Amino acid sequence: MNTMPRVAICVVTYNSALLIADLVSSLGRGTEGVTLSLVFADNASSDDTVSEIERHAPHATVVHNGGNLGYAAGVNAAVRAAGQQDAYLILNADVRLDPGCVLALYETLTPDIGIVVPRLTDAHGILISSQRRAPTVLRAWGDAILGAERAGRFPQLGEIVTDPKAYQSEHTTDWAEGSTQLISADCWRMCGEWDESYFLYSEETEYDLRVRDFGLVTWYQPRATAQHLEGGSAGNPRQWSLLIANRIKLFGADHGRASTLAFWCATMVREGTRSLLGRRTSRAAFRDLISPARLREPRGPQWLADVKV
Structure with missing residues (x-):
């Protein structure tokens, strides 16, 4: 009997052809210990994205959205296509999973933890400040006057958590950057789909804060690690x-x-x-x-x- 957790990796693509091969190559080691379903939701790429998926991930499900519907709409389409799972990993095409990443994220889920995010580094191995605090007026002014890096050292003044010590141990975070988020199936059922009125940006913020409003939390887990090449x-x-x-x-x-x-x-x-x-x-x-x-x-x-x- 297969008791491994069922996790769907949901990737939204748009002209992502150059990223597919390395993404897929990282999934084997990154998903050790879980039963993987791989779903791509393509927002009508005009390059070779779909053919690259078919080449490197022939068993993946590809959802053809028929137009550039935005990131949130792509996430929703991928999750719907994935069907019943134990959890859904929302993953950018420019993320590379480190060994055991998905299982470490999944094992962190509890009835109170709806979303788990990993420790992220950039293409050069430098820590990415991926944790966020809820936006407030004071934090907006702190960012405007001090800059995000300096303001982020002070919880009341910065939205981006920039203290390196905050990335050494696991704990709750108001929200986190959306490139790599594991969402439990129970959380998805309770909180609903991502808000498609955010074509791009702030969709993960809205969702993570909505999850908090439902009484669940987003959790930072440094035992799970990944590399985010980061877009432009x-x-x-x-x-x-x-x-x-x-x-x-x-x-x-x-x-x-x-x-x-x-x-x-x-x-x-x-x-x-x-x-x-x-x-x-x-x-x-x-x-x-x-x-x-x-x-x-x-x-x-x-x-x-x-x-x-």
């Missing part, structure tokens, strides 16, 4: 503008007008000062922040294409 939002003006806009949208969904205005002001100061320092990403975000009509626009693939840089 920090250097892409279009994507950065979307990231900033969705942060304000997320905050405004759970706070009143006064608090949201204070959060918006802090964000304006942050992006405005960095724009003056010559950052093209912040200049694009600042231009959209000062346009209420722009902030209210639907944020899909066409919006990304239209952002002026």
